[in-house]
Amino acid sequence: MRLWYRDRLQKAVLATFTGTFAFAFSLLRSIETDSVPDLGVTLAGMAVAVSLVLLLICLNRFTHNLRPVAIAELVTRMGEAVFTSGAAAIRGAALHGDGTVMRLRSGRGGSIQAFNVSALVPEAARHDCVFVVTRLIGDSVPPGTVLIEVHGGTSQPDPDRVTGLVALGAERTIEQDPAFALRILVDIAIRALSPAVNDPTTAVQVIDHIESFLHMVGSTRLPGRCVLADRHERARFVLPGRDWENFLQLAVCEIREYGGSSMQICRQLHAMLEGLLDTLPPSQHDAVRTEISLLQEPIDREFTDPARRAIAQRPDHRVIGGKYPS
The missing domain is CATH 1.25.40 (Serine Threonine Protein Phosphatase 5, Tetratricopeptide repeat)
Structure with a gap:
């Protein structure tokens, strides 16, 4: 179902039908007893024809993709x-830390859908620490679960900001979960x-x-975990992976x-x-x-x-x- 409602052709068909209906309805205000907007009526007719063609294409694609x-x-x-x-995207890097660990817990439950890596790596570099994820992408976590461990660091990151960079939802998605x-x-x-x-x-x-x-x-060589580094090749984000x-x-x-x-x-x-x-x-x-x-x-x-x-x-x-x- 997710693949269906994200289909671009379906969105184009719905947008065309909606636009045609709105244009034709607004055109009614221009019709008078002694005059008809010929150009507008012609455009509305063409829009209806295009909408019907797109509908046929969409139905054909839908019946084939439904198999x-x-x-x-x-x-x-x-x-x-x-x-x-x-x-x-995986880059090998050695892990460094002074042994101190700060555990960040999830404020709500759900399935782990994705990590905002482009924000998590700079955030870890800002505090000179390493974010170590404790669960796999796709895992379902209840509220209060330890989601990320912060190893080392010169300062403590904001827990809400870090956990807010983890997308939790009602179901798994393919975006980061092959x-x-x-x-x-x-x-x-x-x-x-x-x-x-x-x-x-x-x-x-x-x-x-x-x-x-x-x-x-x-x-593909699967190391068992994904280690992402910053631009200085220091490990900043560690994500457990499947072998x-x-x-x-x-x-x-x-x-x-x-x-x-x-x-x-x-x-x-x-x-x-x-x-x-x-x-x-x-x-x-x-x-x-x-x-x-x-x-x-x-x-x-x-x-x-x-x-x-x-x-x-x-x-x-x-x-x-x-x-x-x-």
């Missing part, structure tokens, strides 16, 4: 863009696997997007749990994991092999017949009905 796979593609692009920009994009993809897949829907083909298509996302994440195992478990665990009885899902997940082994650096292989061994458990449980089990545990991106050239 789960189209939403998955859009979410994947957004998640990859956020992950890439976040990884590029893991939420992966969470959405997994949710689409497991909904497709629910008994009420029973659409494993859609889940398989979503797994393709998950695989693309994982290839990008696995090819490769976190992303991989998020992507695989629930789909394996709810799709373990589907031959399509087992074959597709196995193919995805084998593909990760083939392309990612050796440092990422242990986590992938663990997921492969865990995938074997539902296969052994659900497919007791040896012939069916052999088919289910065969990695295949074409799932069922295809054959790779030998």
Whole structure:
């Protein structure tokens, strides 16, 4: 829904319709018994025509983007863009501090949506301290939770000012949380696997997007925390981050749990994991092999017949009905 109401085309259509209606309504005051504003009527007619064309374009786009796979593609692009920009912003720096710690608590609850990094880093530099975030982006925090620890410093920052630079809301957002994009993809897949829907083909298509996302994440060095420095290369802002195992478990665990009885899902997940082994650096292989061994458990449980089990545990991106050239 967030992707829908932020769509620029939809806003343009609503603005055009509103402007056309307001212009046509104001034009009524210019109509008299013996005269009609020809130019105004012509412009109003043209505006109506443009509005109808935009409406048709919007409806066409809406019907296409309403499909789960189209939403998955859009979410994947957004998640990859956020992950890439976040990884590029990380700069390594050594942590310094005199051991004193000041804990800043959240005045209200909500999900951590974003940090105003461009303001937090200068604020830490102004007080010559380091802001260390205690929770992950996307975590839900109750009021009174320790949100930021202030390490060192020549003076104490204003707690309300610092915590005010952390955006808390009713739900997670993708803007600084690429893991939420992966969470959405997994949710689409497991909904497709629910008994009420029973659409494993859609889940398989979503797994393709998950695989693309994982290839990008696995090819990036994840230090476990993001350390941002000021212009003098002194650490000022430390944010805990997710490692490769976190992303991989998020992507695989629930789909394996709810799709373990589907031959399509087992074959597709196995193919995805084998593909990760083939392309990612050796440092990422242990986590992938663990997921492969865990995938074997539902296969052994659900497919007791040896012939069916052999088919289910065969990695295949074409799932069922295809054959790779030998």
